Amino acid sequence: MRAFLTKLIFKLPKSLLIKWSGQEQIQKDYRKLDPGFQYLLKLMEDSGTKLDYTKSAAEMRKEFDEGRTLISSSLPSGVKTTDHIIESKGAEIKIREYAPDSIGNIYPALVYYHGGGWVLGSIDTHEAFTGFLAKELKAKIFSVEYRLAPEHKFPIPLEDCEAAFNWVKDNATDLGINPNRVSVGGDSAGGNLSAALCVKCQQNNLPMPKAQLLIYPVTDLTFQSPSMEEMAEGFFLTKESMYFFRDQYLEDEGLAKDPLVSPHFAENLSEHPPAVLITAGFDPLRDEGDRYAQSLREANVEIYHRTHDSYIHGFVNMMLVHGVDYALKRICDDFKKIF
Numbered sequence: 001m002r003a004f005l006t007k008l009i010f011k012l013p014k015s016l017l018i019k020w021s022g023q024e025q026i027q028k029d030y031r032k033l034d035p036g037f038q039y040l041l042k043l044m045e046d047s048g049t050k051l052d053y054t055k056s057a058a059e060m061r062k063e064f065d066e067g068r069t070l071i072s073s074s075l076p077s078g079v080k081t082t083d084h085i086i087e088s089k090g091a092e093i094k095i096r097e098y099a100p101d102s103i104g105n106i107y108p109a110l111v112y113y114h115g116g117g118w119v120l121g122s123i124d125t126h127e128a129f130t131g132f133l134a135k136e137l138k139a140k141i142f143s144v145e146y147r148l149a150p151e152h153k154f155p156i157p158l159e160d161c162e163a164a165f166n167w168v169k170d171n172a173t174d175l176g177i178n179p180n181r182v183s184v185g186g187d188s189a190g191g192n193l194s195a196a197l198c199v200k201c202q203q204n205n206l207p208m209p210k211a212q213l214l215i216y217p218v219t220d221l222t223f224q225s226p227s228m229e230e231m232a233e234g235f236f237l238t239k240e241s242m243y244f245f246r247d248q249y250l251e252d253e254g255l256a257k258d259p260l261v262s263p264h265f266a267e268n269l270s271e272h273p274p275a276v277l278i279t280a281g282f283d284p285l286r287d288e289g290d291r292y293a294q295s296l297r298e299a300n301v302e303i304y305h306r307t308h309d310s311y312i313h314g315f316v317n318m319m320l321v322h323g324v325d326y327a328l329k330r331i332c333d334d335f336k337k338i339f
Contacts, residue, residue: 088163115188117245191217225287281309
């Protein structure tokens, strides 16, 4: 009931949401922040959801999971889940399968890697969105509980993501999916892992995913893009948090130019699979995402680059904001063209 009432609030007139945010509508150049997100940012600030970098990773994850109740949605109806445990480099990791109501015997598949700066997030924090993808794409989604930093630094999370992708392909018959239609995707750090996996496949002459879904991906851990300064503070993801996440993920800052860490530095993207790449206007990662989309385009990769100039980082998990569900459907419409 609370979630229902909260969603109704975000359908109120935009002028009222702006007023409740406590300031005039925020504008950067030609971009105007969506009133729903401006009000949501105010709610987040009032509820004290800002990360405390002095705490341990375990404490931060607990607070992150608790704080997400402000913006969380439920798993959509008509989607069933099954958990699988697989091996990865001598460890066990969990994969949760999301299957829509039956449409036949063989489904396309998307192996999904959640965001959270390689430190936070889980299958559960992204369940509403992965369930939405299963239902909207009429595909099976395999959400991966890869191991997190700083306990498990690069390249362990990437190795887990590779193991999950290979497991889905190798077990296609038992899973009821088409082995030739297994794609990868993720948001933020998960988008980074998806793109990095494609780089790794090319480096090792391995079969590529069918397609890649890159949602406001991290592509350049040197953080030299203008938007990293322009949107440094006040829009959910901050410049400070990105530097913190990088320090947790990498043993050495010198690794930032490794193409498996920063796909932007890959020498050749020409063999990469078709992509849908999404950026948000009020996001420190905006410019590096836009630049990576351009690099794929210049490499003659089929790409659908959709920008959401009035949105903030993390919006796919903020479906309570009016209009986001429509934006997600448009993203799925683009992905249907390539996967």
